[in-house]
């Protein structure tokens with residue numbers, strides 16, 4: 001049963017946001033009109049219009065569901081502008097906080113896992129670990145860059161990612177200053193695994209539902225634009241913080257941030273990697289290797305959202321190991337509205353979005369889907385419990401045996417299709 005949990009703060013944010021929307025993309029309108037004919041009027045493959053990749057998420061209209069995930073690909077004006085120019089559906093900037101001078105990064109801060117023989121420099125990169133903190137660039141500069149980008153790209157979606165200490169006034173100030181730049185939405189980073197837990201930031205909040213509820217209340221009381229809560233996978237049941245965030249007025253959930261990891265030990269020096277002055281610290285794991293784990297977490301959250309929240313008002317952003325249109329289709333089939341890419345952009349560049357769009361379009365054409373909503377969540381009903389799998393398999397075997405038994409008797413042969421009937425006996 002679907003229960004609509006509304007909050008005054010989120011309703012206020014919706015109405016304000018809808019009034020503000022000035023998106024006027026004629027191309028997009030054309031696509032929607034022609035989409036009607038996709039099923040009815042198309043007579044040949046050539047005359048079929050392309051599938052419509054555009055999405056409308058919490059009132060934010062994007063030309064496609066591909067969003068730059070918070071991290072190095074959204075670290076400054078130049079790279080975010082590049083992302084818009086290449087055609088990304090939206091950009092989430094690198095996480096900002098009030099006092100950038102407290103953020104001190106180290107080098108090296110990345111380590112990679114390659115497929116194939118251990119240590120092979122040639123194997124494909126499948127895992128990526130970082131011990132990078134949030135943005136160490138001064139907030140004033142980041143805010144100026146957000147403002148400039150919104151002035152230059154008023155119809156494109158720019159989302160600020162924020163993180164602060166456990167202090168109501170600090171959160172209020174940060175939300176206020178970020179909103180004044182004209183960004184379209186805010187993603188709250190409750191998930192950075194190495195994000196200064198001693199300052200009660202990032203995953204330290206996302207892993208504690210009591211703290212999380214309080215911070216979400218502060219944020220949503222202040223924010224007048226949509227707020228997404230970014231979840232950490234480093235928790236037993238990810239649906240618990242996701243539920244708390246939505247009940248506290250957030251409009252969307254983004255999952256997952258990186259998975260806590262130790263990348264490896266150098267077997268010559270016996271020191272852990274990445275090695276900083278002989279020492280290391282557990283970091284965040286991303287890239288292809290985390291994709292199946294991210295799918296499971298997104299599936300869990302999507303099931304919870306479907307049963308407890310009104311789908312029309314809340315959104316889900318799938319993140320983790322996306323490098324192809326097929327990876328993205330999987331997140332959407334589980335219920336994600338948008339798909340974020342971080343490490344994939346670091347490895348393949350901003351032009352990756354063209355390949356992602358074309359591969360997703362090919363998938364949609366193959367299945368005759370004309371819009372993202374046509375298949376969003378389509379695979380979700382096929383998850384069940386292991387106990388139910390046993391029941392289903394027992395019943396399927398019983399039915400197959402019944403057919404087999406029937407054909408074992410000569411008297412049941414119909415005289416038609418002897419070959420087919422005997423083959424089915426063998427395969428059973």
Ligand SMILES: Cc1cc2nc3c(=O)[nH]c(=O)nc-3n(C[C@H](O)[C@H](O)[C@H](O)COP(=O)(O)O)c2cc1C
Nearest residue numbers: 069070071095130256257286287320321341342343
């Ligand atoms: C080098 C690096 C820096 C990151 N910095 C941030 C950050 O500042 N804020 C944030 O919310 N997530 C950050 N992330 C996490 C990503 O946004 C994303 O959730 C995660 O890497 C999984 O997606 P991916 O496999 O597409 O990279 C960072 C990831 C990497 C690899």
